[in-house]
Amino acid sequence: AQKVTQAQTEISVVEKEDVTLDCVYETRDTTYYLFWYKQPPSGELVFLIRRNSFDEQNEISGRYSWNFQKSTSSFNFTITASQVVDSAVYFCALSEARGGADGLTFGKGTHLIIQP
Amino acid sequence: GAGVSQSPSNKVTEKGKDVELRCDPISGHTALYWYRQRLGQGLEFLIYFQGNSAPDKSGLPSDRFSAERTGESVSTLTIQRTQQEDSAVYLCASSSSGLSYNEQFFGPGTRLTVL
Numbered sequence: 213a214q215k216v217t218q219a220q221t222e223i224s225v226v227e228k229e230d231v232t233l234d235c236v237y238e239t240r241d242t243t244y245y246l247f248w249y250k251q252p253p254s255g256e257l258v259f260l261i262r263r264n265s266f267d268e269q270n271e272i273s274g275r276y277s278w279n280f281q282k283s284t285s286s287f288n289f290t291i292t293a294s295q296v297v298d299s300a301v302y303f304c305a306l307s308e309a310r311g312g313a314d315g316l317t318f319g320k321g322t323h324l325i326i327q328p
Numbered sequence: 329g330a331g332v333s334q335s336p337s338n339k340v341t342e343k344g345k346d347v348e349l350r351c352d353p354i355s356g357h358t359a360l361y362w363y364r365q366r367l368g369q370g371l372e373f374l375i376y377f378q379g380n381s382a383p384d385k386s387g388l389p390s391d392r393f394s395a396e397r398t399g400e401s402v403s404t405l406t407i408q409r410t411q412q413e414d415s416a417v418y419l420c421a422s423s424s425s426g427l428s429y430n431e432q433f434f435g436p437g438t439r440l441t442v443l
Binding site: 216218245247249254255256257259262264303305307315316317318319320321 | 361363368369370371372373374376387417419421429431432433434435436437
């Protein structure tokens with residue numbers, strides 16, 4: 213069965229520091245999709261990125277970047293020059309090729325605290 | 329609004345009572361999902377609808393949980409004879425189809441507290 217592990221329960225950094233959130237996944241499928249969602253204090257999950265298993269190119273979006281490595285089954289998320297507004301719980305999630313019927317498998321989340 | 333909406337936002341109930349949670353997906357989205365988020369935990373997948381049908385109900389925690397969807401729109405999650413362990417935030421999401429690569433759009437959730 214699929215599994216997503218976010219080993220870092222909580223990370224606290226000072227504003228402007230770079231921070232990396234780790235995500236390790238397990239799946240038997242060769243086709244799958246990985247996601248990152250942000251859950252700010254308001255509670256509503258916000259989609260950040262989707263990556264399919266055939267595309268190992270890293271992606272950068274402003275201060276956010278993602279490093280996907282199939283060899284280590286990892287999909288890590290880095291925030292550069294962190295800001296207080298980045299404080300939230302971040303979830304990594306996996307979807308297998310069976311489609312939405314299984315929903316998303318989420319990690320337990322990493323609570324990121326950016327101190328001013 | 330254009331997003332997923334859920335009601336009520338908060339529900340406090342006594343153990344043993346039934347509760348009904350409602351989800352209004354984004355208009356035109358054929359796929360709808362229910363998740364449960366216990367305090368400090370990740371999201372636990374409960375059930376998925378494609379149109380009005382749910383192909384697999386095995387994710388529901390017990391037979392006290394049921395869900396339905398009508399008109400390819402609104403969905404209700406019903407919990408009968410609530411227990412304290414049912415206390416959680418129940419999140420609904422919708423997507424344009426049930427394909428695994430589709431982004432799921434989440435609602436704000438219903439916080440259920442069972443006393």
